[in-house]
Amino acid sequence: MLSMKTQYAFKALMYLAQNDNGEPVLIAEIAEKKNIPLKFLENILLELKKSGILNSKKGKGGGYFFNQPPSDVRLAKVIRLIEGPIALLPCVSLNFYQKCKNCDERNCGLSDVLKEVRDATLSILESKTVADIANVKS
Amino acid sequence: MLSMKTQYAFKALMYLAQNDNGEPVLIAEIAEKKNIPLKFLENILLELKKSGILNSKKGKGGGYFFNQPPSDVRLAKVIRLIEGPIALLPCVSLNFYQKCKNCDERNCGLSDVLKEVRDATLSILESKTVADIANVKS
DNA sequence: TCCAATCTCTATTTTGTTTATAGAAAATGT
């Protein structure tokens, strides 16, 4: 299951995509409209900025806005950034690979199946973008 | 990612499937061969028994064994039992459904996508069984 | 009938992660 943090990230991104008119949006506005704890949201937006998805402006008239079109932000990227691995085991993760303890990968039926799951999942999450889930045109 | 508990469950089931010769297998043997903390494994096997997947016998010559053919035990069942929901959000879970806070499901692009992910995942996890991952014939 | 072997049960502890909060610092526009 996705953590609250990731769910908040998606809510914030959807809100920003739906209010993407060139004007920065206040953290406080997103927090209030989407019912997200303000200080928690600050952290999340900062991570999204550091990864290049969002950008921001300080001071009066400041706030957050997209650094790239929402249609370029794939859901897989957001999940990996905020949540971590998409695969169900470290030994089948593409971006967070780690060797399994006590599991011979060359000969592990479970990892074979979970690779299939990973690929099926990624084919969806890599093709859908924030624009898709926010119902805004590309 | 699957918890250690679920990974242990799969390891134990694979071991049992590969040593399925009518003789009960000791918890202690599985724990040692698969490097699983003994007392933790006890809990796990008990859950697998209560759900009907395994059965057991006490006393000398006792141990655990399958209550149904490994080829009947779908991976989805094991994950739901030990881990919980397979879906990425409560509001798209078939077996653990819960309404999302602050999310209008009729009109939430994210839940639409995560339903697709769920279906793709389930079509694999409902078709593969413990026999498949243990490489034993049905 | 007694005993050792083995699973069963309930409770607790330990450890780690997630979620949330606090407050000062830096940048910006007027």
Add this chain to the structure above:
DNA sequence: ACATTTTCTATAAACAAAATAGAGATTGGA
């Protein structure tokens, strides 16, 4: 200079995962 707003570092609180402990119940066999 000042109010506004993001940025940063640190910490607290709550929760969940992982592991452990020890007594209880059942079984088979001597």
